[in-house]
Amino acid sequence: MTSTVSRPLRTIRIGSRKSQLALVQTHWVQEQLQKHFPDRQFEVETMSTQGDKILDVALSKIGDKGLFTKELEVGILSKQVDFAVHSLKDLPTKLPEGLILGCVTERVDPADALVVHAKHQDKQLDSLPEGAVIGTSSLRRLAQLRHHFPHLEFKDIRGNLNTRLAKLDAGEYDALILAVAGLQRLGMGDRIQQVIPGEISLHAVGQGALGIECREGDTEILELLKAIEHPPTKARALAERSMLRELEGGCQVPIGVNTSIDHEDNLTLVGMVASLDGKRLIKDTVSGKSSKAEQLGVKLAEKLRSQGAQNILDEILAEIERS
Template sequence: MRTIVVGTRRSQLAVTQTQWVMDQVRDQLPQDWQMRLEKMVTRGDRILNVTLSKVGGKGLFVKEIERALLDGRIDFAVHSMKDMPAEMPEGLTFGAVTRREDPRDCLLSRRGEGLEDLPENAVVGTSSLRRQAQILAYRPDLRVEPVRGNLNTRYQKLMNGQFDAIILAQAGISRMGWTDRVTGILPEEVMLPAVGQGALAVQCRKDDQEMLELLEEVNDPVTERAIIAERTFLQAFEGGCHLPIAGRATVDEEHIRLRGLVAHPSGTPVLREEAEGMEPVELGRRLARELMEKGARSLLEEVKKGMEE
């Protein structure tokens, strides 16, 4: 008999996502195996008064969980793929990448407006430099202010009048059953998603063969190919998932189309490029090179310098 301990952050969305994966895995379990959930508090959950880009980015949400995996305290963990840093600790791997849900961002506004209808100087809440850059590129007349906390906290801040609108991932909203609260889906031409957005990462130890075989049943190969292309693109910029970088791959049979964006948080400049190919790693590297030729690396260095000041 084996008891599988599954690690997750304790937010309602994280638990909901993890329980969904556990339901998929449960169908594959040998008869005498069982599972239990281990809710964990990460540094990113504790530090709520500073924007992510100031305190080390989204890796803050996974480091403690990865340590628990390496120590053998948990057997697999479920993360939002967009929260995963580009580099993974030695000894860990993705046991599965789940089928992607809608990867787009969405707007929730207090008075029911879409992005086009928000009044001038309306305050939009997001702690993502990627979202900030693209919102200001599209609507430079808006004000963007940081908002932290789980989805419930952010929604409460919106309804309390601290913001006129907030931007969230549509996939998370769907998993929470909140689609009726959405006042606008943001098209990818306006808001290119974060790398990995809409997919879940199921992480385990590389040497746990039993777990790898079990999780293989949950893996979606089409989403996995798209994620490899996007994460390779991100890795080329040394992985800063808190930086204003966006990437979105679509897979049509063997063919992959990858769109990438690097921007300044002020909304200008915004560098965009797209590429197509068959091999995800080569495609991700090629798109990154093309954006670097347009000046993406020096732009990101300027952004990093600004964040350190």
């Protein structure tokens, strides 16, 4: 009688950027998977991306939609890692052949936040003095805030969260606009002066959620990832990403969204496209069953385009290319 020896389960390798926020997010995924699968080994492997290395040029001028993902994607395709954890807002809507969005985790607050210098501790956006300098690297935030607060000044800012906050505290800026989710994940929620309402600033596509990218057809990995998938968040993300993809906008165009799902599983998607000077802002809404999330995104993109959104986006892309 022959005995069969079971082979040890292979170690699962998780790809991550090296930034503090990326590692906090990736270690959270690692811990969740370890809880669900205590007999498996999950290891984190870090990589530097182009977006991490080029810190002296505005994101909109670098021109690569995969700024924070490309090196990780190469790692997945070459089987150096099994999957990569991204802030979903950084993940392009068109993925390289052979890769898929394998999982979306439960979203935390996707709103933008105002963080102020100590001298403005009693202020919010609508009470900051004329000419106050606001730091942001996002054209989406820039366009919407210019629309609502034309008396404020805006200045590009790059670097990780600690670097940006240090520049603010040193007096280079009067305030910054950052993601609520990033501040909270790094234990810096106390720096939030104001959670900016959606009526003023619709958030980025995917903001507040983590997207896990893996090889298409890798059934073992996809089965593991099901344990941390959050279906309502995934439906919202698919609607948002579908709208963005249809408008052919990368992360560096002024496109904002907001999504919600009610108790009857109806998904409402709000979308916005604005000119860089904030003078033109087009906004509309669609609703339908969450199972039709991607179709809703396409429908909203068509509604926005019919109102002039494509003209605005074409002008912005031409302006970025010229500069």
